Amino acid sequence: MMENIGLGLSLFFTLQNFVAIGIGVMIGVVIGSIPGLTATMAVALALPFTFSLPPVTGILLLVGIYKGGIFGGSISAILIRAPGTPAAACTTLDGYPMARRGEAGKALQMALYASCIADVISNLALIFLAGTIASFALEFGPPEYFWLIAFSLTIVISISGSSLTKGIISGLLGVLLSTVGLDLVYGTQRLTFDNFNLMGGISYIPLLIGLFAIPEVIEFYVQRASPLNVSSSDKSRVSWAEFKRCLPTIVRGSFIGVALGSVPGIGATAASFLSYGEARRNSKTPETFGRGEIKGVAAAESGNNGVAGATLIPLLALGIPGDVVTAVILGAFMLQGLTPGPLMFQDNIDLIYALFCGMIVASIFLFGSGLFAIRYFARITDVPRHILIPLVLMFCVFGSYAVQNQMFDVLIMLCFGILGFLMARIGMSTPPLLIGFILGPLFEDNLRRSYLIANDASVFVRSPICWFFIAATALSLFIGLRKEFQSARAARERAAAA
Amino acid sequence: MKTFGRLLAAATVFATGLGLASQASAQADDYPTKRVTIIVPYSAGGATDVLARQVAQGLTEKWGETVTVENRPGAGATLGTAQAARARPDGYTLFMGQVSSHGIAPAVYANLQYKAKEDFEPIVWITEIPNVMVVPEASQANSVQEFMEQAKGKNVSFGSSGTGSSIHLSGEMFKARTGLDMTHVPYRGSGEAVPALVSGNIDVMFDNLPSAMPQIKAGTIKALAVTSAERDPSLPDVPTLGESGIAELEGFEAKSWFGLLAPAGTDAAIVEKVNASVNEVISGETFQSYAMNNGATVVGGSPEKFEEFIDAEPRQVGKGRRRRRRARRVTSFARRCLGSASALSYVRGDIPMSDTSVEAGGAPVARRSMRDVVFGLATAAVSLVFALVVIPAFISVPASVKAAPLSPAFLPYVLTGLIGLLGLVCAAQALFGQGVPKEDGEGFDPASGWFWKALLVLVILAAFCWLPESFGTLPVAIFAMAVLLVIGGERSWMRGVAVAILVPLFVWLFFTQVAQVPLPEGPLEELIAL
Known part of the structure; x- marks a missing residue:
């Protein structure tokens, strides 16, 4: 063991590895912060550069970009309400109100702290528990996935905003929209109206940008008196007390991220929303969430960064990529003539340890380059809004176009922008729509797959994992709904008393 | 004056035409004089993308002009293919075709925005990948014959990376040939389907060899047969389905392939030139070792060879459908x-x-x-x-x-x-x-x-x-x-x-x-x- 670690360390401690991680993290932060350019895309574009590098260096470059990208997404999410990567959508909920209040620097700092802590926890989980977690992840068949998703869907309760019914409608609309395109099982077209562009479904990133960033743009032009600029160059920093208050949230978020990250196919977006929902439910003041609660930022960012290390668990331990990014990284391994999986732990253990070292170093680099980036990025809120808003719009159009180089996606972005604006006007919150859109297909796919493999409803209660999630779903529904009703009643009583 | 004007106009037109013509011939000689784009109908990082980038890199080194890869994903590869079909046929837009865009999609989707044959000029067939019939480690079956015996009278589920994929198609072909009772369970991508196979949630899969390879090597799944006509060099002990001793499976062949195409109307001289260059690139050492590591067989050869192959392709999978599509074209709007x-x-x-x-x-x-x-x-x-x-x-x-x-x-x-x-x-x-x-x-x-x-x-x-x-x-x-x-x-x-x-x-x-x-x-x- 010690010998292996020694071998790994000697393989890792080369200048080029440090350079690769540093460059990777910085590229990731910058690309991640531009709406429409995702971490996935950055990793894929960097892949050809790894051909000529030694295996460890090449893969660490990709891992650095991935980690940087997931944090980078939160920068634009907080500053201009346009999530740079899908996983940062949840960060807009509280990060943007904070920035509007002049606390952009604080929000960014908290996002960075949460990201880095979650990253470290995730790495530790990968290093020490990879084997155990991976074999547990394999226990998840379609019925288990189905219940896990059902459980995740209950977070709609937590992110519905002022009205639960409106939140549920919003979520259902998201589910409906996610069915557009080719049906998974039969390959028939659903809700495409013979439109060729809709065959692949509604693109995810245009929907996201439209739903979150565009309503702000419209709102700015609709309002006669534009709100004054709030300067952020104040010394808004995260205080020690605030950090201590957020720490349990961060740790919880990290574990949620690790859990969801190690099950292939769920992803960072769902993890951040689940973490956010849990944080709100455990809070004594749930009403502050969505209005610039720093815990909200901490929860969201720890949730999505907790996934970053954990998605490598199924990849390294089983050779199974959990998401698109890890699929690209798997490609990088294969190009180097390495096959991740149990065999790699036998044949190339030094390489594995070198990778582990690199991932921890990547977390430290992320912290450093994050602090550096925040200082400059936070100034963006000082730009006068009548100049900033057109720039945001430009970025939105660019970002939507960049995903598939298609004007149709820009159209989708605008349509969802208008929808988001209208929803905001009638007090319907948009995050449930996003959750429905992301989890809807997973929900449906696993429901149908369960039926296909078993032809029998008893498959849904076939294992302890099923029962666990059934209980968790029921409990979550019960507690969540009771809390909602209680607060609604309290509000009514207050109104009556007044 | 009028006549003069007309003459002038005619002369201008003529000169322009002349200029264009000379330009056209010049085009083939010094092609490429600017950046060349290869459209890939999948997102960056997939098998097709990585292959295209390998070729692009080789061509860039060879030509001294940048060859870039443009990803146009969506709608099961058909979106990018349609865009490539509409590109200007000047040789500066090429397309990385594969079994989905030119084999399966034309047979499966009715409202395609391109014609696989008429809209494209085949340039060169690059690689092909066999599919492999794999079962979980825990499965009792150690050969196709044993699998058949155990599956008789039972409902067997086979996984795929999605409806209409080559993996799905191989499974359907197997089902049709053997007459077994098999249910298709689609996943979104091999990455989701393989874990389901490893854990035994699905019984069998006809996965692309490269994506199944790590698990086969690790011993978590067992390879029963490959779907190509000959055995694969990377799995020399695994028989082909044709060799499995089952009469119905004789001559069984299903595989994924990749090749470079150009929009129809591209100058034949340019096609020849690209073909020669790509053939050189793929016979180089870098590409060969890449193909080895990915379980792909390098094919190469003339444009005609590739064209013949593609022509044969759709007929394999959907003979009846084409006829029906022609019939459908004449039906009225209301119908x-x-x-x-x-x-x-x-x-x-x-x-x-x-x-x-x-x-x-x-x-x-x-x-x-x-x-x-x-x-x-x-x-x-x-x-x-x-x-x-x-x-x-x-x-x-x-x-x-x-x-x-x-x-x-x-x-x-x-x-x-x-x-x-x-x-x-x-x-x-x-x-x-x-x-x-x-x-x-x-x-x-x-x-x-x-x-x-x-x-x-x-x-x-x-x-x-x-x-x-x-x-x-x-x-x-x-x-x-x-x-x-x-x-x-x-x-x-x-x-x-x-x-x-x-x-x-x-x-x-x-x-x-x-x-x-x-x-x-x-x-x-x-x-x-x-």
């Missing part, structure tokens, strides 16, 4: 709206074949049964009654509302009318329309596509239109509907139950919840009063 076959055509005796499910080896997979006709007629009747109830509500719009057709008060009436009209369309659809074939290949779902799609959209619209009084119940109903529809897709009795629950539920909701919203002076209230 196209309602579909090309109908319950009545069953009575007439010309039984339609499947339109959407993949047919292996051109075998017909779906037939309309008497039960479907009965079900169709029942749906038609329900829809008609529904329409007759709702349409009067639309016709009797109060004058005050009619006067202001853009006012919000008018919207409910419009939607109501649309729902009513939809009822009529559904009735027509059920009577004359072409249903969607069922998964098991036996029979049609008479109330297809339009009914559900349009109804769902309208229900959502109606729900929003009647905000906020109708909150609460309608979304729940919509969700129940969605779930029931999903489940209802599996078994006909479930579908029956779904319709039986949903139609009354919807009618009830409409009249109790929606209609209770105070209208200016409503026909609905009169209806309810009745």
Whole structure:
């Protein structure tokens, strides 16, 4: 063991590895912060550069970009309400109100702290528990996935905003929209109206940008008196007390991220929303969430960064990529003539340890380059809004176009922008729509797959994992709904008393 | 003066033409003089993308001009392919074609925006990848023969990376040849399907060799056979399906392939030049070792060889379909709206074949049964009654509302009318329309596509239109509907139950919840009063 670690360390401690991680993290932060350019895309574009590098260096470059990208997404999410990567959508909920209040620097700092802590926890989980977690992840068949998703869907309760019914409608609309395109099982077209562009479904990133960033743009032009600029160059920093208050949230978020990250196919977006929902439910003041609660930022960012290390668990331990990014990284391994999986732990253990070292170093680099980036990025809120808003719009159009180089996606972005604006006007919150859109297909796919493999409803209660999630779903529904009703009643009583 | 002008014009035109012509010949000689783009119809990082980037890098080094890869993903590779087909045929836009864009999609999708043969000029066939029949480690079967014995009389599930993928197709071909009872369980990508196989949630899969390779090496899944005609050098001990000793599987061949194409009309000289360059690149050491590591066989060769291969391809998978597509082109607009076959055509005796499910080896997979006709007629009747109830509500719009057709008060009436009209369309659809074939290949779902799609959209619209009084119940109903529809897709009795629950539920909701919203002076209230 010690010998292996020694071998790994000697393989890792080369200048080029440090350079690769540093460059990777910085590229990731910058690309991640531009709406429409995702971490996935950055990793894929960097892949050809790894051909000529030694295996460890090449893969660490990709891992650095991935980690940087997931944090980078939160920068634009907080500053201009346009999530740079899908996983940062949840960060807009509280990060943007904070920035509007002049606390952009604080929000960014908290996002960075949460990201880095979650990253470290995730790495530790990968290093020490990879084997155990991976074999547990394999226990998840379609019925288990189905219940896990059902459980995740209950977070709609937590992110519905002022009205639960409106939140549920919003979520259902998201589910409906996610069915557009080719049906998974039969390959028939659903809700495409013979439109060729809709065959692949509604693109995810245009929907996201439209739903979150565009309503702000419209709102700015609709309002006669534009709100004054709030300067952020104040010394808004995260205080020690605030950090201590957020720490349990961060740790919880990290574990949620690790859990969801190690099950292939769920992803960072769902993890951040689940973490956010849990944080709100455990809070004594749930009403502050969505209005610039720093815990909200901490929860969201720890949730999505907790996934970053954990998605490598199924990849390294089983050779199974959990998401698109890890699929690209798997490609990088294969190009180097390495096959991740149990065999790699036998044949190339030094390489594995070198990778582990690199991932921890990547977390430290992320912290450093994050602090550096925040200082400059936070100034963006000082730009006068009548100049900033057109720039945001430009970025939105660019970002939507960049995903598939298609004007149709820009159209989708605008349509969802208008929808988001209208929803905001009638007090319907948009995050449930996003959750429905992301989890809807997973929900449906696993429901149908369960039926296909078993032809029998008893498959849904076939294992302890099923029962666990059934209980968790029921409990979550019960507690969540009771809390909602209680607060609604309290509000009514207050109104009556007044 | 006039004549002079004309002469001048003619001269200009001529000179321009001359210039263009000389340019054209020059084009082939010093091609490329600027950046060349290879369109890849998948997102960055996939197998096709990585291959294209390998080739692009080699070409860049060779030509001294940058060759870039442009990813245009979407709609199962068909979106990017359609864009490539429409690109200018000047040799500066090339396309990385593969079995999906030129083999499967033309056979499976009716409304493709490109023609696989006519819109493209094949340049060179680059690689091919066999599929491999794999089972979980825990499986009792150690050979295809044992697998067949154990699967007899049982329902076996086979996984794939998605409907219409080469993995799905291989499975369907196997099913059609052996006659085993096999259920297709699609996943989104091999990355999701392989874990399901490892853990035994699905029984067998015909995965692409490269994506199955790590697990085969690790011993978590067992390779029973490869689907190519010859054994694969990376798995020399694994027999081909043809060698497995099963008579029905003799000559079985299914594989994925990749090749470079150009939009139709590209100069033959340019095609030749690209072909020669790519052949050089792929015979180089870098590419060979890349192919080795990925379990791919390098093919290469002339454009003609590639063209012959592609020509043979679609006929393998969907012989009958092309004929039908030609026939469909001449059908009238109205018939196209309602579909090309109908319950009545069953009575007439010309039984339609499947339109959407993949047919292996051109075998017909779906037939309309008497039960479907009965079900169709029942749906038609329900829809008609529904329409007759709702349409009067639309016709009797109060004058005050009619006067202001853009006012919000008018919207409910419009939607109501649309729902009513939809009822009529559904009735027509059920009577004359072409249903969607069922998964098991036996029979049609008479109330297809339009009914559900349009109804769902309208229900959502109606729900929003009647905000906020109708909150609460309608979304729940919509969700129940969605779930029931999903489940209802599996078994006909479930579908029956779904319709039986949903139609009354919807009618009830409409009249109790929606209609209770105070209208200016409503026909609905009169209806309810009745």
